[in-house]
Amino acid sequence: MAMLIKAEGGGFHAEMDDFQSVVDDQPIPDGKLILSLKRFETDGEVLLAQGRAVGVRIEPDEAVEDLTPFLPRLAVVALSLPKFRDGRAFSSAHILRTRLGYTGQVRAVGEVLREQAGMMARCGFDAFEPSDGSSPEAWAKVVNRHRHVYQSAADHHVPAFARRLGG
Amino acid sequence: MYRYDTLDREILADRSAEFRDQVRRRLAGEITEDQFKPLRLMNGLYLQLHAYMLRVAIPYGTLNSRQLRKLAEIGRTYDKGYGHFTTRTNLQFHWIKLEDTPDILDALATVDMHAIQTSGNCIRNVTADPYAGATADEIDDPRVWSEAIRQWSSLHPEFSFLPRKFKIAITAAPKDRTAARVHDIGLMARRGREGELGFEVIVGGGMGRTPIVGPTVQEFLPAHRLFSYLEAVLRVYNRHGRRDNIYKARIKILVQALGVDEFARQVDEEWASIGRDGDLPDAEIARIRAAFAPKTFETLPRESLGFNEAKAQDQAFARFVRNNLKPHKRQGYTIVDISLKGIGETPGDASSEQMEVVADLAERFGQDDIRVTHEQNLVLPHVRLDDAHEVFLGLAKVGLATPNINLVSDIIACPGLDYCALANARAIIVAQDIARRFENQDRAEDIGELKIKISGCINACGHHHVGHIGILGVDKKGEEFYQLTLGGSGAEDAAIGKILGPALPIDKVTDAIDRLVNVYLQERQVNERFLDTLRRTGDAPFKEAVYGDAH
Ligand code: SF4
Numbered sequence: 001m002a003m004l005i006k007a008e009g010g011g012f013h014a015e016m017d018d019f020q021s022v023v024d025d026q027p028i029p030d031g032k033l034i035l036s037l038k039r040f041e042t043d044g045e046v047l048l049a050q051g052r053a054v055g056v057r058i059e060p061d062e063a064v065e066d067l068t069p070f071l072p073r074l075a076v077v078a079l080s081l082p083k084f085r086d087g088r089a090f091s092s093a094h095i096l097r098t099r100l101g102y103t104g105q106v107r108a109v110g111e112v113l114r115e116q117a118g119m120m121a122r123c124g125f126d127a128f129e130p131s132d133g134s135s136p137e138a139w140a141k142v143v144n145r146h147r148h149v150y151q152s153a154a155d156h157h158v159p160a161f162a163r164r165l166g167g
Numbered sequence: 168m169y170r171y172d173t174l175d176r177e178i179l180a181d182r183s184a185e186f187r188d189q190v191r192r193r194l195a196g197e198i199t200e201d202q203f204k205p206l207r208l209m210n211g212l213y214l215q216l217h218a219y220m221l222r223v224a225i226p227y228g229t230l231n232s233r234q235l236r237k238l239a240e241i242g243r244t245y246d247k248g249y250g251h252f253t254t255r256t257n258l259q260f261h262w263i264k265l266e267d268t269p270d271i272l273d274a275l276a277t278v279d280m281h282a283i284q285t286s287g288n289c290i291r292n293v294t295a296d297p298y299a300g301a302t303a304d305e306i307d308d309p310r311v312w313s314e315a316i317r318q319w320s321s322l323h324p325e326f327s328f329l330p331r332k333f334k335i336a337i338t339a340a341p342k343d344r345t346a347a348r349v350h351d352i353g354l355m356a357r358r359g360r361e362g363e364l365g366f367e368v369i370v371g372g373g374m375g376r377t378p379i380v381g382p383t384v385q386e387f388l389p390a391h392r393l394f395s396y397l398e399a400v401l402r403v404y405n406r407h408g409r410r411d412n413i414y415k416a417r418i419k420i421l422v423q424a425l426g427v428d429e430f431a432r433q434v435d436e437e438w439a440s441i442g443r444d445g446d447l448p449d450a451e452i453a454r455i456r457a458a459f460a461p462k463t464f465e466t467l468p469r470e471s472l473g474f475n476e477a478k479a480q481d482q483a484f485a486r487f488v489r490n491n492l493k494p495h496k497r498q499g500y501t502i503v504d505i506s507l508k509g510i511g512e513t514p515g516d517a518s519s520e521q522m523e524v525v526a527d528l529a530e531r532f533g534q535d536d537i538r539v540t541h542e543q544n545l546v547l548p549h550v551r552l553d554d555a556h557e558v559f560l561g562l563a564k565v566g567l568a569t570p571n572i573n574l575v576s577d578i579i580a581c582p583g584l585d586y587c588a589l590a591n592a593r594a595i596i597v598a599q600d601i602a603r604r605f606e607n608q609d610r611a612e613d614i615g616e617l618k619i620k621i622s623g624c625i626n627a628c629g630h631h632h633v634g635h636i637g638i639l640g641v642d643k644k645g646e647e648f649y650q651l652t653l654g655g656s657g658a659e660d661a662a663i664g665k666i667l668g669p670a671l672p673i674d675k676v677t678d679a680i681d682r683l684v685n686v687y688l689q690e691r692q693v694n695e696r697f698l699d700t701l702r703r704t705g706d707a708p709f710k711e712a713v714y715g716d717a718h
Contacts, residue, residue, distance in 0.1 A: 084205050085288060087328025091405050094325050099440055115189075115206060122324035146181045148174050150318045152444070153325065160174045160318065161451040 004107075005136050007126040012136040012143070017129070019055055019076060021109075034078050037062050040070075048073050057109065060088035064096050071102045079125070081110040090123045097124030097154035117142045124154035168231060168536060169314045169458040171279040182283055182322065183276050186210050187269035194266060209289070209327070211257075211282030212268055216588050219263040222285040223275060227295035227313035227337075228256030228539035232526035235537055237278045239522035245271055250522070252507060252515040254579060254630055255292050255334070256539040257285055261586050283321060288329045290320035290401070294336040294345045297538040300459060301548035303496035305339040307356045307364055311456045312337055312393065315447060319394055326401045330408035331416035333401070337366075346541060346657035348372045348380050349633055351418045352400065357387055364390040370400060370430070371422030374627035378663040379419045384431040391452075395445030399438035403430070462534050462549060467499020471552035483568070484559050486608060490570040492555065501552055503533075505545040505562060506569040506577060510602045513595050514580040515543035524565045528558050541630075541657075542579055542618075544572065575617045575684065576602035579630055583623030583640060584647070590623035592640025592647035592673070597621055600677045605684075614684055617697045620655075633657035635698045636683060637664040638676065649676050651713070653683070653706050656698060667706060668714045682712040 004017040019032045024039050028047070034055035035044065047054050048070070055076025058064055067077065077096060079089035089108070096102040107127040108120055114134040121143045128139065149157045171179070186206075193203040207213075211222035223238065230238075238258055242250045245267050246260040253259055263271070275281055284291055295313040299305065316335060320326070326333075336345040339356035347353030353369035365387045372381025388396055400418075409415045422430045478485045493502040505525060508514050517525075525545060529537045532554040533547035540546060550558055562568040571577045578601060581587065583594030598621055605611050620634030624641075631637030637652035648670035655664030671679055684697070686708050691700045701709065 085328055086410060087288075087326070088406055088410075090325045090328065091402055094402075116328075119322075119324040119327060142185075145185055146178065146322070148178050148181075149324075150178065150321050151323055160178070161447060163174065164172070164454060165448065165450055 002129055005128040005130055005134070005139050006105075007121065012140045014136045019053070021057070021078075032075065034076055037066065044070065055105070055107070058089075058092060060086055060092075064092045064100065068100055071096075071100055071104070074102075074104055076105045076107055076127075077102065078107040078109045081108055081112055081116075083111050084113060084116070090119065093120070093123040093125050094154050114138055114142050118146060122149065122153040122155045122157065168229060169310070169455060175318075176276075176279065178321070179276050179279065179281055179283075182281065183269070183272045186272060190265065190269050205287075209284070209287045210272075211285030212263075212265075213286060214588075215261065215586050217586070218261065219265055219268070220586070221260045221263045221268060221271060221282060222253070223250075223258045223260070223280060223282050224285045224292050225256050225258060225280075225539050226317045227293050227299075227310055228297055228541075229295075229310060230537040230539065231535050232530040232537065234278045234280055235522050235526040235529070237274060237280070239519035239526070241271055241274055242519040242522070248520075249516055249518045251513070251582065252517065252539050252543050252545070254541050254543060254581070254628060255285075256294060256297075256541055257292055258539075259582075261582070286332075287327070288331050288333075289327045290316075290323065290329075290333045290335065292334075293317060293320075294334070294347075294350070294541055296338045296340055296344050297540040297546045298340070298344060298493065298502055298548060299538075300461065300536075301495055301500075301502050302340055303494065304341055305356075306358055307339045307390075308456070308459050309337045309339045309356065310459050311452065312354070312356075312390075314455050314458070315394070315452060316397070319397070319447070326405060329401070329405055330410045331413070331418075333404075333418065335397075341659060343657075343659040343661075344540070346630065346633060346661070348661035349374055349378070349630075349657060350381065352397070353381055354393075356390075359387055359389070366390060366393065368396065368400075370434075371417075371419040371427075372661075373417050373419040374630060374632045375417065376414050376625050377417075377419060377423075378627070378632040379423070380661045380663060381419070382422065382427045384422075384427060384434065391449060392443075392446055394447050395441045395443065396434075396438055398441055398445040399434045403433050403437055407433075462536075464497045464500060464549075465551070467497070467551065467553075469498045471499060471555075474552040474555055477556035481556070483563070483570075484556055486612070487559050487568055487570040488555070490574065490612070491568075491572045495549065499552055501550050501555055503547040503550045503555065503558055504540075504572040505547065505567050506571050507544050507567075508571060508577050508598075508602065509566050509569045510571075510576060510606050511599050512566075514578055514598050517545075518565075521565045521567055524561060524567065528561050532558050542577065544577070570608065571611060573616045573618065574611045575605045575614050575619060575680075576611060578602060578619045578621060579634070580621040581623050581629035583621075583629075587623060587628075589626060590640065591642040592623050592649065594621040594623040594629055594638075594640060597638060597640075597649065597673065597676055601680050604677050604681060614688070615696055617684070618656075619680070630657060631655070632663050633661065634664060635696075635701070636680060641670050643670065647673050649673065651676075651679060651683075653709060654698065654701050665706060667710055671713075679713045683709050686712045 032053040057078040336347040336350040368385035369381040538546035580594040580598040584590035622629035633655040652664030
């Protein structure tokens with residue numbers, strides 16, 4: 001099991017991840033699972049009907065909107081970040097949190113670097129599989145480094161323009 | 168001018184501290200150059216041919232004298248005593264040491280400046296009309312919207328890792344001094360039927376390998392819906408722009424691939440989902456607008472006796488007036504263009520001393536307001552006619568009174584092979600050689616408006632596609648060659664230049680320009696600019712003049 005950094009109550013802590021990532025041609029194991037979108041499309045309904053804890057991994061070129069009917073029952077949506085430069089998952093997270101109203105875990109997987117932690121958190125990610133070995137303390141430091149923000153996003157920061165208006 | 172409040176300052180301070188920490192980790196060997204590269208590129212720090220280059224943001228090209236003096240001081244302390252103004256109205260220091268960058272950023276922060284988002288695949292510095300607030304023909308002050316866009320786009324959590332860089336230009340005058348139609352987004356202020364403010368929105372113009380005059384996707388976007396609409400455009404681009412090929416990653420390629428109508432439809436759909444949540448409250452726009460409230464201008468007579476007298480007695484001043492002064496919206500005032508294209512100098516370079524002189528003049532005579540143009544010149548937007556001669560004399564003392572605005576020697580050139588790791592060929596030396604050939608000022612004035620733009624490679628930082636004459640450096644078996652294009656324009660009549668013929672070796676370029684100019688002088692009819700004549704005659708006579716000997 002890998003380490004997972006989780007946001008909770010304004011802070012970050014590490015815990016062992018009890019979800020298993022299932023490879024597409026692998027038989028479905030016991031326990032909590034994260035499936036690819038393709039695998040979810042074939043096996044998802046059955047697993048959810050069994051009451052299993054299921055998550056789905058979305059690649060950058062896949063649309064999170066495809067999950068809309070299932071979201072209330074999904075424990076995790078894992079958004080894949082293949083490399084630092086690929087910012088599509090940031091939009092996916094934003095849409096999940098704002099437009100689709102998803103309240104479960106939004107997890108960053110792939111090349112997950114602390115330099116992007118602040119922006120990921122603002123877009124609605126609340127769980128991270130760090131690929132740079134960062135500690136939750138290092139993570140918290142980056143996320144809390146910026147006292148103010150200019151834009152509203154999927155988090156609870158009050159943007160500068162609203163604070164100026166006394167918001 | 169917009170003044171930072173505590174929130175703006177603290178946002179900047181936090182960002183500077185973050186970068187200082189990243190540099191420290193790099194210098195301590197905690198991260199490799201490969202890991203550091205994307206981090207430094209989020210803060211304008213490039214590794215060039217000979218040294219690090221730091222690109223400092225000059226938001227919408229607006230500076231006060233304190234800021235310009237600070238840039239001069241940084242140039243003297245950390246560089247070789249000068250800086251280079253770019254076509255994005257930023258300032259580059261080309262000889263920087265990595266370990267000095269945190270201190271430079273701290274020095275910049277003392278005058279509310281930074282290098283945030285001057286590189287990387289994010290929303291870059293906004294280009295605005297350099298005559299904003301001074302020109303009579305604008306229907307609103309574009310700086311209000313530019314500042315709002317600056318804040319909205321700074322450290323944007325969702326749009327900092329776009330497929331490619333993203334550039335926005337905004338103009339509110341019919342005469343476009345921003346090249347809005349060759350930006351990723353061009354905003355042109357319009358008035359609606361009831362007099363309400365809005366923007367024509369152009370998306371997907373650009374230069375580089377695939378030059379395109381951008382199509383209009385919204386004829387009239389109500390101004391109070393600007394930010395939700397920008398969010399929609401950026402989100403569609405962030406999700407669907409190509410990421411497999413750096414040369415096909417700009418938004419123009421997406422717009423072309425989908426077709427303008429389909430692209431506009433996707434944006435509209437996204438926009439409808441965002442709704443008003445994405446818009447800035449009117450009160451915030453009003454707050455920013457107050458910062459740009461019209462200056463207190465004196466009530467002056469239309470004519471200035473001192474000005475008229477100086478013009479009559481000082482020929483050099485008279486020439487400067489003809490070429491570098493532009494009408495101001497208030498009578499008795501003028502806009503003074505300062506050319507950074509001294510004959511034989513590097514286009515866009517200014518020494519620390521020159522910057523200080525401009526800062527002093529702006530403080531004494533120019534309401535403490537300085538602009539940078541995308542044509543790599545400076546502007547004092549508010550000078551009393553009574554003071555214009557003294558300003559001229561002050562500029563002349565440091566070689567800044569070159570009377571060549573919009574003339575043949577007012578050339579845009581990118582840094583090219585002298586600095587840039589991507590270059591095929593030098594650009595600066597070509598500009599210098601052409602400027603020397605047309606040094607005779609009577610001849611230059613007789614030729615009139617002629618925009619020559621030079622890029623050292625197809626990335627087109629020198630905007631060659633939109634030059635009346637464009638010059639592009641290409642590499643032919645290790646030799647520097649130059650391809651000429653004719654008929655481009657970055658103004659309201661935007662057009663992409665057409666290639667004239669085979670590329671020329673470096674020693675043939677200036678001759679070719681001379682011949683092109685001679686064709687124009689022979690062919691022109693009353694009041695025609697070079698571009699007008701070319702559009703009327705087509706390029707055949709020009710081609711013949713340059714390549715005629717070959718057959
Ligand atoms: S056009 Fe090419 S050579 Fe010139 S600055 Fe840009 S990348 Fe460098």
